[in-house]
Amino acid sequence: MSGTPAEAFIAADPCVHCGFCLPSCASYRVLATEMDSPRGRIHALKAINAGELELDATVAKHFDSCLGCFACVTACPAGVRYDQLIEQARPLLNAPELRSPAQRAFRRLLFALLPYPQRLRAVLRPLRLYAGTPLQALARRSGLTRLFGPQIAAMEKLLPPLAEEAFRDDLPVLVPALGPRRQRVGLVLGCVQRLFDPAVNTAAIQVLAANGIEVVIPPGQGCCGAMTHHQGELEQTRELASALMESFAAVIGPGKAAGPEPLDALLVAASGCGHTLKKYGEILGSQHPLVGKVADIQEFLDAVGLSEDFQAALQPLPHADGTPASAERPLELAYHDACHQLHGQGLQAQPRRLLGRIPHVRIREATEAGVCCGSAGIYNLIQPEEAAELGRIKAADLSGTGAELAVSANIGCTLQIRQAMGGQHRPLPVVHPLELLVRSYTPPD
Ligand code: SF4
Ligand code: SF4
Known part of the structure; x- marks a missing residue:
């Protein structure tokens, strides 16, 4: 565990309790209690560090209500790094005594399923007969889905129609640039994105190639670790991050499928993943050659510019x-x-x-x-x-x-x-x- 309450306290220290962050806070917006606001959580953390408040299940609930959206960081005039605070606090919240057995079991299920595209595919494949069909509409209208409890019902509500290409790993390892090559990039597909909206990665590849950008796509790539990272599951995040970096190393080099040349950038078309990928230096604790080359695909295209032919x-x-x-x-x-x-x-x-x-x-x-x-x-x-x-x-x-x-x-x-x-x-x-x-x-x- 990298974070300790003392480190988090340092991040919270400059807070002057002005409350400017409150209107932008999503949890405060819907729960309307001070304990569910950034200011309230900072106050609680200071009290925990001073030994005046115990981090029990009730207090942990108010930290769990935080979405980790970091709107409060943008809003804060005093420069309080609430993002560092909550990232350091999350691993502490994963102590078993702070959540009920049902909550722990549901989280274990999510962490065992969502970051692993092959496991998720195995679960989703039979659901192709349901998702996006009249059966799904009927189940929702009848209230049947609610019988499985609010969390399963929430999963079902988000389930989109499932495209056939979501179940295939047939993207080429190397997509050549159309016309003269301007750049060579790696593409992180995102585990949820490739399953629930595969058209996005297809569009990303088309836009890059048409702009003279060669794309490297390791076929065995898994999750970047964003989901577990945001939840303070640091060990699993490190494993997923290492595996992703290894999947690129497996295809780039002399005699390998994507050739020997290094990448100019590592791109992703899902910004939640991009945020975690940009933290790989901290997560992996080492300078992998791709660390520091991560960019959101829109950020990258804006920086290198569209090619004249593409623009025309x-x-x-x-x-x-x-x-x-x-x-x-x-x-x-x-x-x-x-x-x-x-x-x-x-x-x-x-x-x-x-x-x-x-x-x-x-x-x-x-x-x-x-x-x-x-x-x-x-x-x-x-x-x-x-x-x-x-x-x-x-x-x-x-x-x-x-x-x-x-x-x-x-x-x-x-x-x-x-x-x-x-x-x-x-x-x-x-x-x-x-x-x-x-x-x-x-x-x-
Ligand atoms: S976090 Fe920043 S904006 Fe919010 S109460 Fe503290 S100083 Fe004010
Ligand atoms: S990160 Fe948490 S505390 Fe900050 S604005 Fe988002 S929900 Fe509120």
């Missing part, structure tokens, strides 16, 4: 009625800032600039763009009621912009918002920005 081939996207967007009637998009992109990686302008490359697109800003949607890794599975309320608020905010489409670059947020849009008077489709770039890309023959 971008055409206006159609409106819902089929007419193409125009200067008089642009296509309006509501960009959802994933917390681990905005607060965790400080990326806000880059995705907007990238989308702005599509002709006649206009971004509409949500009123509460910095507040979490309630997904937060496994939060929407372990705290389903609070997460559902946050999802409803987020969907209403995005829909209320008047945009035609919502755009999300994090698979957890995408699933959460798609599900929450179902309850909206004006539900918006939710797409990944790279899917929009692919739709817009119309090269000459």
Whole structure:
């Protein structure tokens, strides 16, 4: 365990209890109690360190209610690093006596299943006959899913239709650049993303290759460890991170499938994963050659720029009625800032600039763009009621912009918002920005 209460106390120390962080805090928004706010948790941590408060199950519950969205870090004028505080506190919360046997069992199930694509596939394969079919709609309407308890019901609610390609590992190890090669990158597929929205990785590969960027995709790659990292499961995170780095080492080198040349960057199209990948230096405690080369795919494309040919081939996207967007009637998009992109990686302008490359697109800003949607890794599975309320608020905010489409670059947020849009008077489709770039890309023959 790397964190101790004393280290966390140092991170909490500059707090002046001003409360500026409270309006941006997702848990405070839905629970409305001081103990479920950043200021309250900082106060509790100081009291624990001073020996005035015991870290028992009741106190731990108020730390567990934190989504780890880091909106409070962005909001804090005193520079309090709440992100460091909660990351150091999480492993302490995993002490067995702080959670009920049922909570521990459910977490064990999630950690044994979600970060392992092959295990998840084995569970999901029979569900192809259910997900996205009239049977699923009937089960939901009848209330049958609720019989299995709130957490299983929450999992079922997020289950999207399952595409056949989600069950295949047939991406090539090396996708060559179209035209002269400008860069050579590795692509992390994301364990949940490749299963629940495989079209995103397909779009990422198409956009990269069409921009003269060679892509290396190790076939045996697993989870980056984001989910366990956010929950303070440090040993499992290190194992997953090491395995991911080894999967790249297995294909890059003399005589290996992707050739000997080093990568210019390691990319991912899911911002929750990107946040953890950028912490591999700390997690692995060593300088792997790929540490320091991690970039969100939008950040990378914004930095290297679209190729002239690609840019020239971008055409206006159609409106819902089929007419193409125009200067008089642009296509309006509501960009959802994933917390681990905005607060965790400080990326806000880059995705907007990238989308702005599509002709006649206009971004509409949500009123509460910095507040979490309630997904937060496994939060929407372990705290389903609070997460559902946050999802409803987020969907209403995005829909209320008047945009035609919502755009999300994090698979957890995408699933959460798609599900929450179902309850909206004006539900918006939710797409990944790279899917929009692919739709817009119309090269000459
Ligand atoms: S964390 Fe920052 S914003 Fe929140 S109460 Fe403390 S000093 Fe104020
Ligand atoms: S990380 Fe998010 S949920 Fe947790 S205290 Fe900060 S703002 Fe609130």
